[in-house]
Amino acid sequence: MAYAALDYFGIDELYTHEERMIRDTVRELVQSRVLPSIGKHFSAGTFPHELIPVFGEMGLLGPSLTGYGCAGISPTGYGLICQELERGDSGIRSFCSVQGSLVMYPIWAFGSEEQKQKYLPEMAAGRMIGCFGLTEPDFGSNPSGMLTTATRVSGGYKITGTKRWITNGSIAHVAVIWAKLDGKVRGFLVPTKTPGFTARDIHGKWSLRASVTSELILEDVVVPEDALLPNVSGLKGPLSCLSQARFGITYGAVGAAMACYDEALSYAKDRVQFSRPIAGYQLVQRKLVDMVQAITNAQLLTWRLGRLKESGKITPSQISLAKRNCVSMARDIARDARDILGANGVTDEYQCGRHMLNLESVFTYEGTHDIHTLVVGQDVTGIAAFE
Ligand code: TGC
Ligand code: FAD
Numbered sequence: 001m002a003y004a005a006l007d008y009f010g011i012d013e014l015y016t017h018e019e020r021m022i023r024d025t026v027r028e029l030v031q032s033r034v035l036p037s038i039g040k041h042f043s044a045g046t047f048p049h050e051l052i053p054v055f056g057e058m059g060l061l062g063p064s065l066t067g068y069g070c071a072g073i074s075p076t077g078y079g080l081i082c083q084e085l086e087r088g089d090s091g092i093r094s095f096c097s098v099q100g101s102l103v104m105y106p107i108w109a110f111g112s113e114e115q116k117q118k119y120l121p122e123m124a125a126g127r128m129i130g131c132f133g134l135t136e137p138d139f140g141s142n143p144s145g146m147l148t149t150a151t152r153v154s155g156g157y158k159i160t161g162t163k164r165w166i167t168n169g170s171i172a173h174v175a176v177i178w179a180k181l182d183g184k185v186r187g188f189l190v191p192t193k194t195p196g197f198t199a200r201d202i203h204g205k206w207s208l209r210a211s212v213t214s215e216l217i218l219e220d221v222v223v224p225e226d227a228l229l230p231n232v233s234g235l236k237g238p239l240s241c242l243s244q245a246r247f248g249i250t251y252g253a254v255g256a257a258m259a260c261y262d263e264a265l266s267y268a269k270d271r272v273q274f275s276r277p278i279a280g281y282q283l284v285q286r287k288l289v290d291m292v293q294a295i296t297n298a299q300l301l302t303w304r305l306g307r308l309k310e311s312g313k314i315t316p317s318q319i320s321l322a323k324r325n326c327v328s329m330a331r332d333i334a335r336d337a338r339d340i341l342g343a344n345g346v347t348d349e350y351q352c353g354r355h356m357l358n359l360e361s362v363f364t365y366e367g368t369h370d371i372h373t374l375v376v377g378q379d380v381t382g383i384a385a386f387e
Contacts, residue, residue: 001266003031003087006258008296014303015076022077026084029058034088039348041210045203047091047171048210056126060085060096062104068120070104076306079251083302086252087259090358091211093252098167099123101245103130103176106187109240110232115189119174131172131192133163133216134238140165141371142386144235148179148218150188156224157181159188162217165365169214170199176229177218178238187229187237196221207361243316246366250305250322254298256359257330260337260352261291267341267350278340287336294329301325317379324372331359 005027012020033051041048055061059071064078078100086093104123107115122128139145148161159179169175175190175197190197196219201212229237265288268279278284305322308314334356338345346353363369378384 003027003259004262004265006261006292006295007299008292009300011296011299011303015080016074019074019077019080022073023080023084025058026060026081027087029054030084030088030092034085034092035351038089038092038210039351039354042089042091042354043209043348045205045209047095047212049171051092052095052126052129054126055096056124059124060100061124061126062100062108062120065100065104065108065120065124068108068116069124070108070120071124074306075247075309076303079248079302079306082248082252083255083258085255087255089210089354090252090256090362091208093248093255094167094208094211097245097248097252098132099126099130101248102132102241103174105244106176106229106232106237106241107189110187110229110237111189112226112230114226115229119189128173129168129171131166131168131175131214131216132238132241133166133169133175133177135163135165137162137164137215141368143178143238144185146178146180146185148177150179150181150186152181153222156222157188157228159190159218159221159223162215164215165202166199166214166216168212169216170201171212172199175216176241177216181228184233185235185237186233188223188227189229190218190221190223190227194221194223205361207357207359209357239316242366243319246319246323247305247309247314249362249366250298250319250326251302253323253326253330253359253362254295254302256355256362257291257295257298257326257333260330260334260355261288261295263350263352264288264291264337264340267344271342284340287340291333291336294333298326298329315379317376320367320372320375323366324369324376327359327362328369331356331363334359 063071063073066072107119134143150157150159177188177190198217199214201214271278337352
């Protein structure tokens with residue numbers, strides 16, 4: 001069925017011609033290459049590897065970075081890519097977020113010229129895959145407590161620790177590992193073939209099933225001196241990467257919500273109960289209108305967020321508020337869409353159940369909903385409430 005992307009306030013006009021073209025190209029890719037198979041991948045718990053070179057050819061990996069084979073498009077263009085990819089599946093957007101915002105970005109922003117030359121063109125083409133190791137079994141919301149450590153050895157560093165819930169972990173060629181060196185958080189580019197490095201997949205997920213999630217174990221992994229990202233020190237290193245990825249996730253969540261609304265509207269118009277289509281009942285109309293309102297608000301918010309980023313005025317707490325708003329909005333809409341589809345909503349013949357489950361992870365990763373509440377709470381009151 002044709003996809004009627006909701007645009008109730010003519011927000012299309014606010015995007016540049018180039019941004020609309022990028023969005024439409026990715027929309028078509030999702031229609032032709034992602035949607036036909038994503039349900040099967042979700043059921044089987046597999047990632048569609050065949051899409052990686054396609055993403056590379058289309059410039060979807062690290063698209064807003066400049067040079068080194070990257071497309072150099074606007075942040076808003078990057079956001080719209082995320083919106084369209086997540087309309088397909090959060091796991092697909094996650095793959096691109098991790099590759100572009102969490103691995104390529106720190107190399108681009110904090111790496112040496114040699115590191116940029118070595119990794120970025122290969123990663124932009126999708127020939128090399130990366131993962132981002134920040135979270136540990138006992139340190140999720142509070143990464144500053146991390147136990148992974150790096151110590152100086154002759155010619156390099158020895159890294160020891162465990163990272164958990166790492167997207168792309170077992171399919172990555174290189175892992176950005178955040179570890180404490182002399183008590184300060186530092187980033188290391190660790191080739192995953194290095195002796196002592198093991199990646200084990202986490203199975204049994206109810207969510208993001210079409211995405212690889214792994215545990216990384218580093219047992220005395222020795223890397224050379226040039227594995228260290230030289231130009232950043234402290235937690236602001238990984239948190240800056242998270243700001244890039246969270247920005248894309250706000251748009252991605254809007255895409256998932258738009259997919260669920262589209263499915264719910266068309267189902268409600270077709271499904272007859274009692275005397276007419278359920279779309280003709282006031283209670284169903286209210287749910288649909290609530291969706292239109294929430295999605296329209298979020299579309300305006302993401303458009304503005306993009307322009308703030310382009311002007312260099314964006315703040316981390318604005319990104320936190322946007323992530324909190326958009327993901328929570330999409331999670332509510334996925335659940336309401338599932339409700340409108342009745343029993344059919346719990347089957348894999350429809351997509352809203354898959355989005356509903358995926359959005360549970362999106363609600364939690366990249367800073368939980370409540371961590372973003374506390375970030376904005378601190379910003380508006382001046383008082384930190386984390387501890
Ligand atoms: P705090 O003292 O507030 O900050 C330490 C330094 O970092 C700076 N900073 C930021 N910089 C850039 N962007 C941000 N968002 C920043 N937030 C803070 C800050 O200015 C400071 O700099 P400096 O120069 O003064 O040292 O740090 P804290 O330890 O109190 O932590 C604050 C808190 C709780 C908000 C932070 O730890 C946090 O965000 N926790 C959530 C952890 C998280 O989001 N983990 C995500 C892991 S990766 C992931 O989930 C990938 S999912 C796959 C996918 O993307 O699809
Ligand atoms: P916890 O931090 O234990 O939080 C549990 C609950 O306590 C939450 O509701 C939280 O909001 C609440 N809470 C915690 N602290 C406070 C507080 N101070 N005040 C009030 N409430 C609080 N990490 C990576 O590093 N790289 C990845 O690629 C990656 N990919 C992921 C993929 C998936 C599918 C998932 C599910 C997670 C991924 N993560 C990744 C990890 C993710 O970032 C963490 O799960 C997240 O940061 C939350 O940490 P936690 O799960 O340990 O929860």
